[in-house]
Amino acid sequence: MTELDSATPELGRFSGLIEPTWTIGNKVHGGTIVAGSAAAATEWLRRTAPEQAGMFPISASTDFLGAPDPGEVEYEVRLRKVGRQIALADASLIQNGRTLVRTALTFSHLDEADPQYADDHAGDMPTEPPADALAYDERNPMGKLVHVAQGSSVAIDPKWACFLSGEKSEPRLRLWIRPFDGDEQDPDVSAFFAMMSADMSPPVPMNLGHFGWAPTVQMTTYLRRRPAPGWLRVIAHSREVGHRMFDEDQLVIDSTGAIVAQSRQLALIPQPR
Secondary structure, X not given: OEEOOOOOOOEEEEEEEEOHHHEEOOEEOHHHHXXXXXXXXXXXXXXXXXXXXXXXXXXXXXXXXXXXXOEEEEEEEEEEEEOOOOEEEEEEEEEOOEEEEEEEEEEEOOEOOOOOOOOOOOOOOXXXXXXXXXXXXXOOHHHHHEHHHHOEEEEEOOOOOHHHHOOOOXXXXXXXXXXXXXXXXXXXXXXXXXXXXXXXXXXXXXXXXXXXXXXXXXXXXXXXXXXXXXXXXXXXXXXXXXXXXXXXXXXXXXXXXXXXXXXXXXXXXXXXX
16 A cells, blocks of 8 residues: 555545455455555554554444455545544545545554453354365355455355255354464454454355345444454354345454454345346
8 A cells, every 4th residue: 555645634545456366256355445444544544643553443334336346446535533532534445536435434442451241252153163164265166256265264154154055044154264374463454354354254145045246335344352363253144134135244253252343234135137
């Protein structure tokens, strides 16, 4: 990510390159877009308000106006407020002169201590992929579609992913994801990776027989803490799948059992052609 010359104290502008690895099919993965926008806003906050360099994005509310392609993009960042506890920023992803994604970000200080209270979020989901987990590789149809798995390690739970065997089930899925060693050891990259992971599940209506592109209309992502080393567990489910829209919540749980990120999105049901 490179700062562009036309940046001003009020508006930061960066050029970026999104590699084809970070795509699903031929379009850029939504969680990657959120993480990239958050990274641009974090860089601009640190440059313009170094006294608040300890802050990190804790919330990202994203509207998808279009679907970016892999390749060159620009990020425009505007700081709205910089306080001692909270900072606000807007980030836009621009490609070929068109704004395709807008994200409103809230910055604060991440949790570092153990939770005062925590429910059993993971249930019977083990901390690492068991022997029957399906890795995203050439033997798994998801591995051929989800190119993000080329930049990380990903496996899905076949007990919940009934669509892979041609069956139907509840709209819920769970999977494991882990960054490569170099990314895991960088505290900023691992945190942005956790934000990205909050959009890693396939659309849960697949378990109801709805296949195809399910465009996200709006998504809100929360980052609670930096993840502990190890696999991240992603649990996704829907409260209601309608005829046009569905909601999907995703929890990202680290190796200690703590929630590190979560998201809620509204998306459109794939329509038969």
